[in-house]
Amino acid sequence: MSLDIFLGILIPLAGTTAGAACVFLMKDSLSGKMEKILLGFASGVMVAASVWSLLIPSMDMAAAMGRFAWIPAAAGLLLGVVFLTVMDKAVPHLHLNAEQPEGPKSRLSRTMMMVTAVILHNIPEGMAVGVVFAGAAAGGSDMTLAAAFVLALGIAIQNFPEGAIISLPLKNAGMSRGRAFRYGFLSGVVEPAAAAVTILLTEVITPVLPYLLAFAAGAMLFVVVEELIPESSAGKHSNLGTAGFAAGFVIMMILDVALG
Numbered sequence: 290m291s292l293d294i295f296l297g298i299l300i301p302l303a304g305t306t307a308g309a310a311c312v313f314l315m316k317d318s319l320s321g322k323m324e325k326i327l328l329g330f331a332s333g334v335m336v337a338a339s340v341w342s343l344l345i346p347s348m349d350m351a352a353a354m355g356r357f358a359w360i361p362a363a364a365g366l367l368l369g370v371v372f373l374t375v376m377d378k379a380v381p382h383l384h385l386n387a388e389q390p391e392g393p394k395s396r397l398s399r400t401m402m403m404v405t406a407v408i409l410h411n412i413p414e415g416m417a418v419g420v421v422f423a424g425a426a427a428g429g430s431d432m433t434l435a436a437a438f439v440l441a442l443g444i445a446i447q448n449f450p451e452g453a454i455i456s457l458p459l460k461n462a463g464m465s466r467g468r469a470f471r472y473g474f475l476s477g478v479v480e481p482a483a484a485a486v487t488i489l490l491t492e493v494i495t496p497v498l499p500y501l502l503a504f505a506a507g508a509m510l511f512v513v514v515e516e517l518i519p520e521s522s523a524g525k526h527s528n529l530g531t532a533g534f535a536a537g538f539v540i541m542m543i544l545d546v547a548l549g
Contacts, residue, residue, distance in 0.1 A: 293434060294422050297441050298484035301418060302477045304445030305411075308452020309473025312466045315457065322529055327450030328521035329530035332513045333537025334447035335414075341545040342440040343417060343506035346424075346432060347499040361499035368500070369507020373413065377515065382406035384516055400459060400472065407455050407476040410516065413508030414444050415480035419487025420501045426488065427495045439548045443541045448477060 344362050351358040381395035383402035390402050397405070418441050424432030456473030460466055487494065487501075494501055521530030 291426070294426060294437075294488060297422055297434075297438055298415075298418055298481045298488070300438070300441040301414060301444040301448050301480045301484075302474075304448035305452040305477025305480070306474050308449040308454075309456040309470045309477075311453040312456045312460045312469045312473070321524070322526055324454060325521045325526055325530040326533040327454065328517050329533025329535075330537035331447040331450055331533075332517040332521060332530075333534040333539070334443050334541045335509045335513050335517070335537075336534075337538045337541035337545065338417070338440055338443050339506035339509050341542060342421060342436065342443070343502045343509075346421075346436075347502040347506075350499040350502075362503040362506075365500040365503025366507035366510070369413065369504040369509075370511045372504070373409075373508045373511040373515075376409055376412075377511075380405060380409060382409055384520065400462070400464070403455060403459075404472050404476050406516075407451060408479050410509075410512035411477060411479045412483050413505050413512065414448075415483030416487055416501075417505035417509060418444060418480065419484030420494070420498065420505055422484065423488045423491040423494060424498050424502070427491050427498075432498075435548060436545070439544050443544055444480070446540070447537060448480075452477065 344366070347362040347365060348358050351361045354360065378392060381390055381392040381397055381402055382405040383390040383399055384406050390399075395402070418437070421432055421437040421440050422434075425434045425437045452473045455476055456469045459469040459472055464472075518530070518534075521527070521533065
């Protein structure tokens, strides 16, 4: 693994870490309105990344299949949704502002189940970064190192609010600032770990790269539809979540088209 790639897969973790560090800078938790804006923003970034950084490259790589070039993208996306659906049912976790945990019964604390919920949807983000860097490293495809860095940067941008959204409530629940920061940081470690494993398997995954790109997109879209959008639109001021979504989508689209 080259130094460029190693540094690239750490970019999303830097975003999570910066967000978690808000516990040292803010006295209170995020307001409900700001929370909705940030959740919507994260949703927009993930949807745009799924389209421009994952699904379109997947279809471009399968262009030789002619009119059936959509098959890897469609099959991979559906597999990604199924994978996250199974994980959602099999792993105990607790979503933001939810009273009841999901998944099987567990003795885990509410804090740990909140962290687990974030880890669950950080896995596909890490895989997405890893797959794009693996494609760039393998060569012979339209994936470039610049495109991989753009995706990593986009995910880091949407990880900033995620880091804050998980760490600040923990602080306000009575946890020390340092411990709340550590939980926020650790929730993001899974991303470079998932990316590294994917890159180490480059020789194995290269033949099925179009499917894996779409798989990561499907998993990310599952998170957006199942978790982020409902949380950003619940209760009053749902239009703030919509505005955040539009801003996140446009920023990620610009980054990918202009820099990728």
